[in-house]
Amino acid sequence: MLQVSDAEAIIFNLVQPLDQKWDREVVTLLTAIDRILAIPVTSELDFPHWDNSAMDGYAVRYDDVKGANKEQPTALEIAFEIPAGVKPLRPLKSGQAARIFTGAVMPEGADTVVMQEQTQIEGDRVLILEAPKNQEFVRHRASFYQAGEQLLPPGITINPAEIAVLAAAQCREVTVYRRPRVAILSTGNELVAPDELLHMGQIVDSNQYALAALVAQIGSEPVPMGIVRDRPEYVKKAISQAISIADVVLSSGGVSVGDYDYIDKNLEQLGATIHIRAVGIKPGKPLTVATFPKPKTKQRVLYFGLPGNPVSALVTFWRFVQPALRKLSGLTHNWQPKFVLARSCNDLTSDGKRESYMWGQLHLVNGKYEFLLAKGNSSSGNLINLAQTNGLAVLPIGQTHVSAGEQVQVLQIN
Known part of the structure; x- marks a missing residue:
């Protein structure tokens, strides 16, 4: 069983970003x-496309107005007006000013703009009441x-x-x-679709919908392939179809050690290289990661066999699959998992045997992060209180307790 950091390194090294030329x-x-x-x-x-004014005011020659002040204002002739989007009529001469508006083109000969609040109109003249800085309020071309x-x-x-x-x-x-294509399939005889009648012992396949939504949310193209019954030939056929059409395959269920867990066996029969079979993460220990060569290309199909438990499936997606898909998509930066330090609002406990992830809500309060554990039973079997989750508090191996008010690392998931 691999530690989380080792599994992460293996997965991220396996990801080959889409080809810049062909994809x-x-x-x-x-x-x-x-x-x-x-x-x-x-x-x-x-x-900017040309020198233009950053202010409503008057375009002037700096040498004409550099000595202006309220006691001895500089008087200039208002030669013409330049609205935004209009080419100046002619060059500006010494002793002249042009009425100009924000974004309008500076006339030839002018090098400075005096804001209108520092001027006073007297007939056809403008009085400059305060000397501007040289080239003030001019946005220069390029x-x-x-x-x-x-x-x-x-x-x-x-x-x-x-x-x-x-x-x-x-x-x-x-x-x-292009958007990476992600095939999604769920395995299990107990699964039914949301629109089917639920009988005793059956459960609704929520993983198909949650994983499709997560894939779409990060910009990839989900390809839902439905429910696959727990028979080796069905599972093998479904995986074979999935790897033929997708860049990444996500299956949920069938990766543990039960009599009906056929994923790893079928992967081997189909020629996959299995890189990971289990990870020391809670929830989400039974995680399979494999690769298939893509015919006639240097790329590989990446296969994630996620746990069937809905909470475990989502946690392992957020921790491993989401950054892998972001790297695959062509992002050169910021595709890695993002962790922040937050003050825990609750006591957090773990058995310390595996790296433990606890779901809840991450809030920014007065510039600092706070983590609020989801209410109710925090068992990995409780999908209901996963709603509104945007962060996973992390307790590393060996740490069994974080008291309310203490700091904890939190994985941001949205």
Whole structure:
């Protein structure tokens, strides 16, 4: 049985990110949100596109106004007006000022903007009541970004801010990584779908839906494959179909040591290399990780045999599968699990034999994290109080107690 850190290292080393050349597609800007950028983006435009005003006021020559003050204001002729979006009519001469608005193009000859609050109008003249700084309130062409340089790097998530940048750069289409395909299947004779009649001894297959939602939430494409009955030939056929269509396969159930646990045997028969069979984590000890070669490529299909217990399945997904999928998707940074230090609001206990994960809610209070253990029975069989979970408090091997008010490491899961 591997320790959690060893299992993590094995899994992350097995993950081969999508190929930058072959595993990409072009999408429209309006559909690019939350996608992973596959190639660098450059622009032929400078930002700003031209020298422009950062303030409503008057465009002037600094040498004309550098000595202005309230006692001896400088009077300038108002030569013309420049609204935003309008090309200046002509160059600005010495002794002149141009009425200018925020974002408007600076006229040739002007190098400084005087904000209107520091001026006074007298007929066709403007009085400058306070000397500005040289080039004050002028946004110079290419001071934000110079045409031809890298605007956005590959391997980042396209969020609304990046959408705005791409739109401003007139990128109507974007090259992104394709979404990793994740096949999901549940094994067990006792399972029924949510729309089926529940008989004595049966349970609803919640794992299929939870795992599909988790996969979609992090930007991958879930491929639900339904329930597979506990017969070796059925399990083998389902796994064979799954590895033929997906980058990653998630199965739940069938990875323990019971008479009806066929996953590992079928993986071996299908030619898989099994890297992990069990991990010292609670909940989630029975975890299988295997790989299959992809025909005609250098990539591999990554297989996760998760526990059938719904809580265990979700905990092992959050701890191992979620970061693996994020790395696979093409992210170059911030795909790793994120842990924060939080003050526990409850006493936390463990037997200390395995690295223990306890679910609950993580809150930021006055700039510091607090962890509130989920109410009710915290047994791994209690799926109900997993609702609203956004953090997993971690007690390492050998630690059996954290008192309320003490610090604890918490895995952020959303």
